[in-house]
Amino acid sequence: MEGQKPLKVAVLGCGVVGSQVVRLLDEQAGDIAARVGAPVEIAGVAVRRLDAPRDVDVPSDLLTTDALGLVSRDDVDLVVEVIGGIEPARSLILAALENGASVVTANKALLAEDGPTLYEAAEKAGRDLYFEAAVAGAIPILRPLRESLAGDKVTRVLGIVNGTTNYILDKMDTQGAGFEEALEEAQALGYAEADPTADVEGFDAAAKAAILASLAFHSRVTAADVHREGISDVTSGDVRSATDMGSVVKLLAIAELVSTGSTTGGGPAEPGVSVRVHPAMIPRTHPLASVREAFNAVFVESEAAGQLMFYGPGAGGAPTASAVLGDLVTVARNHRQGTRGVGESAYADRAVLPMGETRTRYHVAIDVDDRAGVLAAVATAFATHGVSIQTVRQEGRGDDAQLVVVSHEATDAQLSATVAELRDMDIVHDVTSVMRVEGTDE
Template sequence: MNDGDGAQQRALRVAVLGCGVVGSQVVRLILEQAGDLAARVGRPVELAGVAVRRIDAPREIEVPDGLLTTDAAGLVAREDVDLVVEVIGGIEPARTLILSALEHGASVVSANKALLAEDGPTLFEMAAKAGRDIFYEAAVAGAIPILRPLSESLAGDRVTRVLGIVNGTTNYILDKMDTSGAGFAEALAEAQDLGYAEADPTADVEGFDAAAKAAILASLAFHSRVTAADVHREGISEVTAADIASAREMGCVVKLLAICELRTGLLGPDGTEDANGGEAVAVRVHPAMIPLAHPLASVRGAYNAVFVESDAAGELMFYGPGAGGAPTASAVMGDLVTAARNHVAGTRGSGESAYADRAVLPMGETRTRYHVAIDVDDRAGVLATVALAFAEHGVSIQTVRQEGRDDDAQLVVVSHWATDAQLSATVEHLRGLEIVREVTSVMRVEGGDE
């Protein structure tokens, strides 16, 4: 992999795939910081080309003459390309281009969360076969350094839980609902006006974006292959102003959380530890109430934060801008410098760590708590009937309160820890009761020890 003593000062050439919000900032930083990059890498770093869909499209920066090309496949296959930065997103053609780049001897830096969450193992296997690197810090939480701490800084520790706000759009919407009393539709419209939400916000508000990031976080934290399909996903489109108000009354705030947990002490059907030593991974994305005292509760606006719990280090918090051209480009450039240094030294990074091969628990086996708001008939015996419904499914009630009278009577119940399957069955039971007019809100409650 070393170019030999006679070629030590040959410039490392970088191909950039995409010149949109992030790609244009990567190009700018490579051009503006050429001197610093050369000093940090030990070799000059220069652009070999920038692949785009249209040469004449308007761009935030001026790309030097001769660098723009619409032939991405040809660019990544060039013999003089040492490093490829992929910031076009999506599954194809990104996957084909990355595999080709690795096959032709280039290391890759990617910000492609969707591809990594769907087919990361294929990319890692090709990188290992080619003896090259693939780095992807920018795929999760923008500028926040979280993937490398999980894979390197905490490599000698045992991570037990990762809890994160990893989508700035949804955090802005929920924060707006909390601070102004706005409904979901109103807060979403404002987020779109400010550029925090896309015209089609589905990937953000329905949790697809966060689910892909959760899969990547869980894979690194627990040394097991987790895909986006393994992640239980719920969005925030059903969160109401009443949910936000109820959370406030409980001393909580509502956040869309990516939750990755290492479950231990699990038993198989015969009552003994299962094949994975009684361990499995639980990964989910959904709105949840968290206490105001929790560090994630204070994350406001479009910011992101990831809270990590481990055996030796204890509790760690990573916070910062989770999106945007310049912040995300910062993460890309950090990976680019590392990949370039490895290229110069003739080494490569540690690659994928999936030795634990832990199973992913079905959502029904995940343990959590519920906040349930129930419109009920205001008559004697209602509370007892509701309590019996919880008891029949093995769910203990932590608190219960009644709000309103007569036609406005409502019970608000917060459960103790139970499996999601038990809690879901309880809610369905409640919906079938004669005394229940409607189960108006169901939301999980996170934070605190089980």
């Protein structure tokens, strides 16, 4: 090993993740060298401020504020980008690839917004662009999707890919907390940021859903294609209602292959994909239901393998750095041998369906007059729009009553029309909750 020419890696960013990458590159140097077939040495670490406090000691001669200068150096073979955000990360990755370096990034926002630009640059440069850490932190999920399941046909991916929202929903479930209370607890513990919008409103999960869908279905899906609903409207009542039906509320990132069911063409409809993020009720017996606290998990269904689940920590400096370094070892081996790993695969070119065409089941809670004929009227409203009812539970509450309806599969458009009609009915006081039901066998 000593005789092998070292590979030089530029690390862009030395925050929570970058500092752990630097630490592990040092502590695991011997193992990494053995696994790559050559030593991997740090060429430099690009930071915003040279004198900022950090979690790791970096020799001062390695630190630089000139990130572009660093990735443009002749001796840099590999670049790790852990700055995050769109710019300057995009420009730096493009410059690194043009310069002949192979790149590992954890940047979900950039990949979900403008992945194809990066994939094409990597293709043109003949270099690797790996990004396991961009989805579900330390959990190996992208490599299994694009390599282990390459001989199979993935039909659905259901992911708990945001730890903040899973923590909040778990506290609402186990402690009966309201959303605001659970959010405050998550903030106090550092699981949620002061401005929790990106997590709570599903933006973070939507970026990951786009990446998962792209890989699972060999198609280009960007964050803008993802239907997104957050958890800030989830109430204690929803959570209790889920419990009553043996379910639990989770924020799911969903990517599934669906027959478009289009009736305009002649032959069988070409399958499209539905990609969405929203809270949903899943049965407590579903493997995802037992994912607690801030853990992440991705549940994958495929034709031959059946049901698989990948579980672990979805964030944090060391776990994310583990995923970055796993990629780095592969990319370094390839770089050394002058080969490339699996690049972008978008040959299937599937269309992303509008949310209105997405079919799923629904849990609808309706406050109604407590008198004869109400159930018949409500059932008629569902039937009018082609939404078949699986179960209805009626609870008297003094002058009025609550109906809880769980439907069979229907499109989002059918359900929306049903809810609009219900809201116009005199006997209906309010539609208090509409939530999708996922992870059931129908």
